[in-house]
Amino acid sequence: MGIWGWPWGRRGLSGFGSASTAEDIAAGIDASHLTAIVTGATNGIGKETARVLALRGANVIIPARTLESGLKVKESLAEEVPSSKLHVMEMDLSSLDSVRTFAGSFNSSHKHLNVLINNAGIMACPFQLSKDGIELQFATNHLGHFLLTNLLLDKMKSTAKETGVQGRIVNLASTAHRRSDGKGFDLNKLNNESNRKKDVI
Ligand SMILES: NC(=O)c1ccc[n+]([C@@H]2O[C@H](COP(=O)([O-])OP(=O)(O)OC[C@H]3O[C@@H](n4cnc5c(N)ncnc54)[C@H](OP(=O)(O)O)[C@@H]3O)[C@@H](O)[C@H]2O)c1
Structure with a gap:
């Protein structure tokens, strides 16, 4: 489906469109042999993705910024899906060290990984640098997920x-980039606050 069909829920070649729910898409699927990591599953789209994967039987890992927020979401999902197999681990995507620690501990504690859903994201937040000195949105949405994916690829x-069973990596994104000024993305100005204010969508 192209972007223009989106507001009307028009279906694309897959048979699904923006009006389809996660439950519609996963209807009839037995995912009990699959292990999935869903980033940003403490809220929004990620939480619903984790819920439906759990509903279909998958073993779901929720890497949360704090164990407290992860355990809270685990509790609420377990109420909705009593049979759920949910595991909370700690990871802050804006910190390269934290991503390395998560990947190291996941790789040593889990035999398999079938599905990686890179869903977590922040947008249009005030200008901030991450612990590593990188603009926070870029650090979180792009670099954190890039490193995470690379560290999990061998698994x-x-x-x-x-x-x-062939694996799947899903990267959530937005169509908001279509509203940029068309000049492209200048990596040399990534951490330049005045530049970002102009470019922010
Ligand atoms: N919603 C939309 O209309 C829409 C449209 C286009 C694209 N998208 C994309 O879809 C994805 C999900 O969007 P959403 O609306 O469901 O987002 P959301 O409700 O704001 O949830 C974002 C999730 O990302 C997590 N997160 C943020 N920073 C993190 C970090 N440093 N480390 C680990 N986790 C972090 C949040 O955790 P905390 O609970 O700790 O904050 C939360 O679980 C995003 O990638 C977004 O760009 C959404």
Whole structure:
């Protein structure tokens, strides 16, 4: 479906459109043999994704910025899906160290990873630098997920080899980039506050 069909819920080639729910899409699927990581599952789209994956039987890992927020969402999802297999771990995507720690501990504690859903994101927040000195939106939405994906790729490849089930990596994004000024993205000005204020959408 192109962007223009989105407001009307028009269906695309997959048979689904913006009016389809996660439950519609996963109807009839048995995911009990799958392990999935959903970033940003403490809220919004990520929480619903984790709920429906759990409803279909998947083993779902919720990396949360704080264990407290992760455990809270686990509790609320477990009330809705009593059979859910949810595991909370700590990870702050805006910190490269935190992503490395999460990936290291996931890789040593879990045999398989079939699905990685890079969903967490922030937008249009006040200008801030991450712990690593990188503009916070870029650090969180892009660099954190880039590093995470790279650190989990070997696990996903070995899982696919051992189980014969092809893995999936899903990157959530927005169509908001279509509203940029068309000049592109200047990596040299990434951490320049005055520049970002002009470019922010
Ligand atoms: N909603 C929309 O209309 C829309 C439209 C286009 C694209 N999207 C994309 O869809 C995705 C989900 O959007 P949403 O509206 O569901 O977002 P949301 O409700 O604001 O939730 C964002 C999630 O990301 C997590 N997060 C933020 N910073 C993080 C960090 N440093 N480390 C780890 N987790 C972090 C948040 O955790 P906390 O609970 O700790 O804050 C929260 O769980 C985003 O990538 C967004 O760009 C959404």
